[in-house]
Amino acid sequence: MPQSAPYQYARTLAFRAIDPAADAAALIAFGRDLYVESTGAAAGFARDFGRYGQKFPLWVASCAEADPAFSALLTEDGAAIGLVVMGTGDRRARIGHVHHFYVRPSHRGRGFGGLLDDYARAALKRAGFVRARLNVTARNARARRFYAAQGWAEVAGASTAALRYMEVTL
Numbered sequence: 001m002p003q004s005a006p007y008q009y010a011r012t013l014a015f016r017a018i019d020p021a022a023d024a025a026a027l028i029a030f031g032r033d034l035y036v037e038s039t040g041a042a043a044g045f046a047r048d049f050g051r052y053g054q055k056f057p058l059w060v061a062s063c064a065e066a067d068p069a070f071s072a073l074l075t076e077d078g079a080a081i082g083l084v085v086m087g088t089g090d091r092r093a094r095i096g097h098v099h100h101f102y103v104r105p106s107h108r109g110r111g112f113g114g115l116l117d118d119y120a121r122a123a124l125k126r127a128g129f130v131r132a133r134l135n136v137t138a139r140n141a142r143a144r145r146f147y148a149a150q151g152w153a154e155v156a157g158a159s160t161a162a163l164r165y166m167e168v169t170l
């Protein structure tokens, strides 16, 4: 077998739909960590999704009601390593929304975020959107660097001191 990088990753990656009951534990752990990375604390997660984050799995699954591809887990050999969640954003302006990108800490810095980004753009484009938008907290420097590296650009005039709005053409 060739020794170049693509051949050394002998694992199976796949995107699959969410099962809010079976995936509840992974989704709650991912959601809580997402809030910690974004805001510095888990308090907002409990405020938005209940003390134990118990409403998060159903909310993630509900995003797939708009389009079956709008919430998905990235799996490696069947185990969840990433999450992507989208919404319809501004239908009239044909701007889709990315709610969340998340990669497990053990798998960060290896390009999996780029797979989530590719998935989200393809899903939104298929659904008829021409641009995608997201917001990211100003303090989440790694995520902002990641988005800029993937080609997302800050929307002039839309951002606040705490929140940055970013868009990309699909």
Ligand SMILES: CC(C)(COP(=O)(O)OP(=O)(O)OC[C@H]1O[C@@H](n2cnc3c(N)ncnc32)[C@H](O)[C@@H]1OP(=O)(O)O)[C@@H](O)C(=O)NCCC(=O)NCCS
Residues within 6 Å of the ligand: 033, 034, 037, 038, 100, 101, 102, 103, 104, 105, 107, 108, 109, 110, 111, 112, 113, 114, 135, 136, 137, 140, 142, 143, 145, 146, 149
């Ligand atoms: C933002 C995120 C999705 C990027 O995914 P990723 O798979 O780590 O993306 P990449 O592999 O392209 O790496 C992104 C950066 O992390 C760096 N990195 C390297 N090793 C790392 C590690 N072990 N842990 C974290 N980051 C690491 C990479 O070098 C790269 O840095 P650079 O911008 O200086 O080049 C991921 O970091 C994440 O899930 N963060 C927590 C949740 C979050 O903040 N989501 C966005 C909310 S809006």
